[in-house]
Amino acid sequence: MYPSTAKDANRYQPNEVTKLSFDHSLVPPCQAACPLHMEIREYIDLVAQGRIMEALQVIRDGNPFPSICAYVCTHPCEDACRRSQVDKSVAIRALKRFAVEFGGDRRVRAEAETTHSDRVAIVGSGPAGMACAYYLRKLGYPVTVFEAHSGVGGMLRVGIPQYRLPREVLNTEVQRLMQMGVEIRTNTRVVSLDLLSDMGYKAIFITIGAHQSLRMGIEGEDGPGVIDGATFLREVNLGLKPSLGKKVAVVGGGNVAVDAARTALRLGAHKVSILYRRSRTEMPADPVEIEQALEEGIDIRFLVAPVKLNRRNGQLSISCIKMELGEPDATGRRQPMPIKGSEFNRQVDVLITAIGQAPQTPSDFRLRIGRGSTIHVDPVTLTTNRVGVFAGGDAVTGPATVTEALASGRLAAFRIDDYLQHRYPRVDKEMRAHLAGDLLPETIEMIRKIGRLEPPILPPESRMEDFKAVESVYDWSTAVNEARRCLRCGMGAEIVSQDKCATCLNCIRVCPYHVPRLDVNGAVQIPVEQCLACGICVAECPAKAIILRKPYDQRQVTDELRHILNSAEKSKFRPFIVGFCCQYGLFGTGTLANLWREAKAGIWIVPVLCVAKVEAEHMLYPFEMGAEGVFIAGCGEQCARENTALWISQRIGKVRKMLVQIGLEPERIRGFMLSSTNKDIAQDLDKFVEQITRLYLTSTIVEEVKS
Amino acid sequence: MIVAEQKPLEAIRQMIAPYHRVLILGCGTCMTVCDAGGEREVSFLHSSLRLIQAKSGEEPHIFSEYILKRQCDPEFIDLLVDKVSDVDAILSLGCGIGVQAIAERFTDMPVLPGVNTSFMGMAKEWGVWDERCAACGDCRLEDTAGICPITRCTKGILNGPCAGAKNGKCEASKDMECAWILIYKRLERLQQLEKMRRYYPPRNFRAVPRPRRLVKKVSVGAGESDG
Numbered sequence: 001m002y003p004s005t006a007k008d009a010n011r012y013q014p015n016e017v018t019k020l021s022f023d024h025s026l027v028p029p030c031q032a033a034c035p036l037h038m039e040i041r042e043y044i045d046l047v048a049q050g051r052i053m054e055a056l057q058v059i060r061d062g063n064p065f066p067s068i069c070a071y072v073c074t075h076p077c078e079d080a081c082r083r084s085q086v087d088k089s090v091a092i093r094a095l096k097r098f099a100v101e102f103g104g105d106r107r108v109r110a111e112a113e114t115t116h117s118d119r120v121a122i123v124g125s126g127p128a129g130m131a132c133a134y135y136l137r138k139l140g141y142p143v144t145v146f147e148a149h150s151g152v153g154g155m156l157r158v159g160i161p162q163y164r165l166p167r168e169v170l171n172t173e174v175q176r177l178m179q180m181g182v183e184i185r186t187n188t189r190v191v192s193l194d195l196l197s198d199m200g201y202k203a204i205f206i207t208i209g210a211h212q213s214l215r216m217g218i219e220g221e222d223g224p225g226v227i228d229g230a231t232f233l234r235e236v237n238l239g240l241k242p243s244l245g246k247k248v249a250v251v252g253g254g255n256v257a258v259d260a261a262r263t264a265l266r267l268g269a270h271k272v273s274i275l276y277r278r279s280r281t282e283m284p285a286d287p288v289e290i291e292q293a294l295e296e297g298i299d300i301r302f303l304v305a306p307v308k309l310n311r312r313n314g315q316l317s318i319s320c321i322k323m324e325l326g327e328p329d330a331t332g333r334r335q336p337m338p339i340k341g342s343e344f345n346r347q348v349d350v351l352i353t354a355i356g357q358a359p360q361t362p363s364d365f366r367l368r369i370g371r372g373s374t375i376h377v378d379p380v381t382l383t384t385n386r387v388g389v390f391a392g393g394d395a396v397t398g399p400a401t402v403t404e405a406l407a408s409g410r411l412a413a414f415r416i417d418d419y420l421q422h423r424y425p426r427v428d429k430e431m432r433a434h435l436a437g438d439l440l441p442e443t444i445e446m447i448r449k450i451g452r453l454e455p456p457i458l459p460p461e462s463r464m465e466d467f468k469a470v471e472s473v474y475d476w477s478t479a480v481n482e483a484r485r486c487l488r489c490g491m492g493a494e495i496v497s498q499d500k501c502a503t504c505l506n507c508i509r510v511c512p513y514h515v516p517r518l519d520v521n522g523a524v525q526i527p528v529e530q531c532l533a534c535g536i537c538v539a540e541c542p543a544k545a546i547i548l549r550k551p552y553d554q555r556q557v558t559d560e561l562r563h564i565l566n567s568a569e570k571s572k573f574r575p576f577i578v579g580f581c582c583q584y585g586l587f588g589t590g591t592l593a594n595l596w597r598e599a600k601a602g603i604w605i606v607p608v609l610c611v612a613k614v615e616a617e618h619m620l621y622p623f624e625m626g627a628e629g630v631f632i633a634g635c636g637e638q639c640a641r642e643n644t645a646l647w648i649s650q651r652i653g654k655v656r657k658m659l660v661q662i663g664l665e666p667e668r669i670r671g672f673m674l675s676s677t678n679k680d681i682a683q684d685l686d687k688f689v690e691q692i693t694r695l696y697l698t699s700t701i702v703e704e705v706k707s
Numbered sequence: 708m709i710v711a712e713q714k715p716l717e718a719i720r721q722m723i724a725p726y727h728r729v730l731i732l733g734c735g736t737c738m739t740v741c742d743a744g745g746e747r748e749v750s751f752l753h754s755s756l757r758l759i760q761a762k763s764g765e766e767p768h769i770f771s772e773y774i775l776k777r778q779c780d781p782e783f784i785d786l787l788v789d790k791v792s793d794v795d796a797i798l799s800l801g802c803g804i805g806v807q808a809i810a811e812r813f814t815d816m817p818v819l820p821g822v823n824t825s826f827m828g829m830a831k832e833w834g835v836w837d838e839r840c841a842a843c844g845d846c847r848l849e850d851t852a853g854i855c856p857i858t859r860c861t862k863g864i865l866n867g868p869c870a871g872a873k874n875g876k877c878e879a880s881k882d883m884e885c886a887w888i889l890i891y892k893r894l895e896r897l898q899q900l901e902k903m904r905r906y907y908p909p910r911n912f913r914a915v916p917r918p919r920r921l922v923k924k925v926s927v928g929a930g931e932s933d934g
Contacts, residue, residue: 499776504740509833542745543735617751624758658751661716662759 024549026435026490026528030092033080035407038062040077040092041488047095048483049583049609050476056103059096064134064406065173067105068127068156070097071165071469074286074401082489085439088452090486094471097455098479106172112180115140118420121201122146123190126154127402128207128393130177131409132416137180139417144201145182148189151238154209155394156402158234159256161263162467192364193389203388203416206367206375207409210394212360216251216353220309225316229260229354236263245349246270249318251306252354253283254399258290260352261298265464269350273299275306277323277336292470295460303336307343309351317347359395367391372398381425382412390416435490437529446513446642447532453482484584484640491550492531493538498523500545507537507546512642534641535613539651557618560606565625573602575628575696577689580614582634583607603689610634611671612644616651619669620658629668629692630655633681636673645673665695708829709737709802710836711822713748716755719798722819723756723768726796731756731821732787732809733774734801741836743822744800746774752800752821778805784812791816826858844919845910850902852893859886865907 030040039058046055059066073093081089120136122129125147133143151157152174156165178184190196196204213228215221227242229252235242248269250261253276261272274293276283279302283290294300308319322342325334358373368385370376375384375391382390392408394400418425439447456472463470474482492515495501501524507516508524515530516537526537528549538546557580568576608614611634622630632652636645648671656666670688672681714722723729731749739745749772760767773790775783778801787809791797796817799806803824810818826838841858847865848855857863861879867887871878875888894900 500735502735502739502745504742504745505830506742506833542739542742542747544746544750615747617747617754620751620754620758624754624761626761654751658716658755662755662762664762 023432023551024494025432026549027432028435028489028491029080029082030077030090030489032434033076035076035401035404036063036410038077041486041491043099044090044092044095044483044486045488045609047099048480048486049607050480051583052099052103055099056105056108059099059103060105060108064131064410065127066096067100067169068165068173069093069403069406070100071169071471072156072160073403076401076403082439083485083487086444086447086487087449091452091454091482094455094474095479095483097471098474101473102476102479108176110134110176110180112137113140114142114181116142116420118142118202119144119200120203120205120416120420121190121196121199122205122207123196124148124154124207124209124393124395125152125184125186126207126209126393127156127405128209128409128412129154129205130173131406132205132207132392132412133177133182133409134180135410135413136416137177137182139413141417141420143182145177145184146188146190147184147186149234149238150187152184152186154207155211158211158237159230159259161233161237161259161266163262163266163463163470164259166469191362193366193386197388203390203420205409205412205416206361206365206384206389206391206395207393207405207412208359208361208395210357210359210374210399212358212373213353214356214358216306216355218306218308220311221353223309223311225311225349226309226351226353229256229352230357232260232352233263236267241267244269247348248272248350248352249346249348250274250352250354252276252356253278253285254354254356255285255289256357256399257352257354258285258293258298260354262289262293262296264350264352265296265298266467271299272297273301273346275301275304275318275320277303277305278333279303279325282325282333292457292460292463296464297460305336305338306351310345315347316349316351317345318351319343319345357394357399359398361395374398380427381418382408382415383419388419390419435529437527439487440530443513443515443530443532447487448640448642450481450485450640452485453478480584488533490528491548492528492533493526493535493546494528494549495524495526496545496547500543502543502545504542506540506542510536510540510643510647512536532641534644535610536643536647539613539615540647557606557608557613557615560608561618561621564604564606565622568604568627569625571602575602575689575692576626577603577629577631577692578622578627579603579605579630579685580608580611580618580632581605582611582639583609584635584640610639610641610644611648612641614648614651616654619651619655623659623662623664623668628696629670629688631670631672631685631688633672633685634674636675638674645671648673667691668695708740708827709804709824710741710826710828710838711738711743711802711824713743713752713800713822714820716752716759719752719756719819719821720759723796723798726768726794726817727766728769728771728794728796730771730773730791730794730797732778732797732799732801733772734778734799734805735774735776737802738800738805738822740830742834749774749800775801775805778802779808781808781812784809787812843910847907850905850907851890852897852899852902854886854890854893856886856890859884859889865910 028041031037039062043055043058063069075093077092078089083090119142122133122143122145125145129145133145136143149158153170156170193204211230213230244264244267246269248264250257257274261274265272303323304320305323306318307321310317322339323336324339326337327335329335361367361369361375368376375395377384377391377396382392384391390412392412393405415425455474458470503524513532516524516526519525533548535548538548611632614632619630632648634644634648652669652671655669659666659668672684731753733744733746733749742748753770753772756770777783791813796819797809798819798821799809800821806818806820827840827842828836828838831837838858840855843857856865856867860867861877868885872885872888875885877883877885891903894902
């Protein structure tokens, strides 16, 4: 494991198994659910260690506009998160926002060089268009974005209210695109694709979104006092202040309906209600948004549908009917059925309709239109019926999420690149297997329950004054503690080979979660969907036959230790003490950083990803390299994993026994475990350092006397 | 399974003192299972030996490590041939059998025992092993309800319990169960208490010739056919 101090050691290294150098981890459910397939588990882990810049790096690798997603992503990852089987899912989106803001995403410069001459036109500057422009620029193409409105961003600018996505965030991203050399032409509506081809654009990406509101199809819909949600939001977002009166009703149950209602409230409407024909369970809007809308005093009427609009003396009133839920329809939602004789009238000043939107593709584009007015494309290549014309985003899918649009834009960029380079489109193949299967009840039972920590939000009273962002960002320690709840799915332990395994059953005996088990053939199996990667079995396997599926986790302690000892060798400070400190949790929030800063000269800290991964051999090695003392600082009772402190004491015991045999004092090694209360370990550490100093002085004197 | 315990570091040091280049040889079977000489223990011992020689400042040995899947089989030992050409001694962390098997194979090589082979036993729980069989070659467990008085009775008596049993414990140690009380209780559960009434004549230890050899294969003469 380590280089010998003896010269010319003819060492055999049984650990040099090629398997160690591969990432064997499975794709976790969060990543599989993300339209962009972001490496969520990785960046959450980095946040848990307080390594925010690196977390941001991982986020930026997978997402062109992370700060936008940090505000408005609908986080399908959280719905897939397996932590919800234990308590509640990890707050992934909020953690991303933390990483983006604390990591300094604003200051990241995006640069791109032009390496191709083929120009690409992008029609529409929404998330799909922006993402496509971003990736095409990265690939080296000159890109022009055409935008019909005065502001760039599509639905991000004209659809999403400012309290959900502050415009500075969007502006920063747009500026970054321009920095990369993307040409953006606002107030330019494209009317003909032929014209674009004539202008020399070799490929065109159509991403015009879905801005056309669907009609309710009821009497009186076309008249004063009625406005559709998309138009309403667009007007407000472009700086107009439509007069609303006092009473506003919104029809619909999606995010646009909720956005419109909350916007109306912020514009000064006194009484805002939402009419939705199904019940809350079926409501497609984000549950958090619904919750916040209710907090702000918006009255949501479930199981109500408008049937007619009446106008008398300039006063608008809606005839509504009550509904009940019938059989589930094709989408699985229960179909609302009107209750006869339940009609009632509702007086409003303005009615906002938000029952859905569809794309509106100019017929001059001569594109094949499919279901729901969407543009028909090949799902793999995103090509339309016209050569060199690609389409994506809401224009193809119908109203969808920002993240889906970004994914579509990214895909389009790669496919356009294939097209311009005359390559057969290379279909992405996911090489790594996906994690499948739920946690077993016996595993769940053993997992420490830690409640989900939400980022602070503004109280409802102060939200309504203006359009400031409702949600704030985590503070450092809350973020780290929230990130620590991640179960690290799919990166657990695996047996290198059944041949190496002595079937000693130690792993079965030491696992706090009862994960390893014997199969019918008597071989040990560690089901990856149950393992939580605590690493205890890895360090306790007498045959060293167990590894973690992430090579970094496997090598980390050894690598860090070697690195630290190399630097320590050059330093002359005495006594020389090596400390293994957990990088998660409290240590990740800064205790570790404080130890670094305040540490007396001569104390060298090896950051470890949970002390459970520190093996007895790791603890002994520093002594060989001349260390006078070794300590292990773990999270103890605050650890997100079980039994770590217990196994560390076992290993310390083993090392102490050996130290005595070697002729060293057993006090030279100690474990510091945090108690459940936030206790400062600095004092204990000081005492330990004092003790080691004394031992060091005594031994130096003894040696001198001897000589 | 064979259970052993690593020898004290000092004993190992004295053993290897005359040899410059030492191969620390682990065993991947029983010694791995009983945490005495598997890959982990080999490297821990290696590390400890390096540490102690660094502390004492004596002339350093050159250590190497290797793990055999089983030290008690000649085919596995063949894998060692090119590993031992440049060593002066082998420190085997195999059981006594392994040490001898290696010694037999490499006639000119000193082979040193790194562990004290203790007994044949079973794991009680993680890190605890109990002796269960003495390999007497004359198993009578059917009469003693599956509890061996030879190993589990301090005196190894065949007709117990003796007068030293007190509250089911042995007089030799308060923590030790009296094997014969255990036998009695289990026979009672099995409704075979009549077996307690039998008298077992003392065993003739001289009748067991050592070393023993077990031959399973049938000797087939040349030219003979199954006929």
